[in-house]
Amino acid sequence: MKPWEKNIRKVVPYTPGDQPAGTKLIKLNTNENPYPPAPGVKKAMQELDFACLRKYPDPSSSLLVRCLAEYYGVEDEQVFVGVGSDDVLAMIFLTFFNSEKPVLFPDVSYSFYPVWAKLYGIPYQTPALDEEFRIRKEDYYQENGGVIFPNPNAPTGLLLSLEEIEDILKHNQDVVVVVDEAYIDFGGKSSLGLTRQYQNLLVVQTFSKARSMAGLRIGFAIGHRDLIRALNDVKYSFNSYTMNIPSLVLGAEAVKDQEYFQKTVKKIIDTRERAKIRLRELGFSFPDSKANFIFASHSRIPAEELFEVLRQNQIYVRYFKQPRLENSLRITIGTDEEMEELFAFLADYLKTH
Numbered sequence: 001m002k003p004w005e006k007n008i009r010k011v012v013p014y015t016p017g018d019q020p021a022g023t024k025l026i027k028l029n030t031n032e033n034p035y036p037p038a039p040g041v042k043k044a045m046q047e048l049d050f051a052c053l054r055k056y057p058d059p060s061s062s063l064l065v066r067c068l069a070e071y072y073g074v075e076d077e078q079v080f081v082g083v084g085s086d087d088v089l090a091m092i093f094l095t096f097f098n099s100e101k102p103v104l105f106p107d108v109s110y111s112f113y114p115v116w117a118k119l120y121g122i123p124y125q126t127p128a129l130d131e132e133f134r135i136r137k138e139d140y141y142q143e144n145g146g147v148i149f150p151n152p153n154a155p156t157g158l159l160l161s162l163e164e165i166e167d168i169l170k171h172n173q174d175v176v177v178v179v180d181e182a183y184i185d186f187g188g189k190s191s192l193g194l195t196r197q198y199q200n201l202l203v204v205q206t207f208s209k210a211r212s213m214a215g216l217r218i219g220f221a222i223g224h225r226d227l228i229r230a231l232n233d234v235k236y237s238f239n240s241y242t243m244n245i246p247s248l249v250l251g252a253e254a255v256k257d258q259e260y261f262q263k264t265v266k267k268i269i270d271t272r273e274r275a276k277i278r279l280r281e282l283g284f285s286f287p288d289s290k291a292n293f294i295f296a297s298h299s300r301i302p303a304e305e306l307f308e309v310l311r312q313n314q315i316y317v318r319y320f321k322q323p324r325l326e327n328s329l330r331i332t333i334g335t336d337e338e339m340e341e342l343f344a345f346l347a348d349y350l351k352t353h
């Protein structure tokens with residue numbers, strides 16, 4: 001070992017899903033939206049002033065913050081934006097989870113949470129989901145240093161009701177509670193309204209899923225202005241210019257087209273509901289997802305085998321080789337055509353295996 005190596009901060013990083021190159025493949029592995037962003041975004045991209053890239057972006061991201069505040073009916077001071085919700089969540093862990101008591105999040109949930117906790121040295125505990133992969137709200141009534149969970153949860157797709165979330169909030173008034181709503185637009189009710197009553201609640205959302213803009217990296221948090229101020233203090237101690245100019249301009253444009261947003265979200269929900277029927281016919285079972293993916297296991301064939309044969313045939317889904325998850329595939333909802341190809345391949349494979 002070289003002398004300087006002892007000072008390296010060693011981390012086990014989060015593993016993102018593959019981004020394979022090529023046009024012929026069917027990519028159902030990272031919960032991207034199969035449809036392009038709103039047409040206005042394309043126009044704004046074409047009209048973007050090339051020369052403006054010479055300058056630093058607005059450090060307060062006010063254009064995008066304003067649009068989001070207006071859209072969600074809150075004050076500008078209640079909105080924080082970041083480079084995807086991953087950036088927003090990383091800032092949240094750094095800002096608010098600073099207690100000796102453990103932060104609580106489910107054992108099966110977004111696998112980035114334990115990575116941030118370890119990176120920042122935050123103690124944490126992971127209450128187990130029940131047999132049916134549901135969050136047990138009572139597990140979050142114990143003393144803790146903060147609470148975070150996705151709603152709907154990932155990779156299960158299961159949704160908590162607003163009543164259950166409010167119960168968790170009632171039992172956790174002295175810590176920050178974070179609801180990660182990356183997938184909320186695909187059939188859930190947002191907790192945003194609860195931020196009026198609960199000043200310790202932060203709701204995080206992203207442009208990567210329902211808004212079809214994973215490539216631009218835009219996420220945001222909404223909550224009480226004191227929480228947002230604290231987040232900004234940490235952000236400005238880290239990197240003043242997190243949001244680049246194209247993201248600010250195109251992100252603001254995307255928020256304006258409510259009709260396109262609703263239309264594409266509805267298409268994905270309809271495809272998901274049809275996919276549930278088809279997958280059941282093929283012998284799969286799964287929790288009842290309200291997200292843009294289905295977490296399915298087959299009655300006979302191990303998930304790892306299916307994952308491999310699908311990949312060999314240029315169909316990419318996500319597989320987690322971890323306790324409780326290793327017999328399921330997380331299948332992102334693609335276009336109807338993509339899903340038909342998936343079902344046709346599976347039907348064929350299952351006939352002979």
Ligand code: PMP
Binds near residue numbers: 214
């Ligand atoms: N939260 C959850 C639950 C997710 O699944 C993801 C997507 N990997 C994210 C947050 C982060 O998404 P993004 O950084 O693209 O906004």
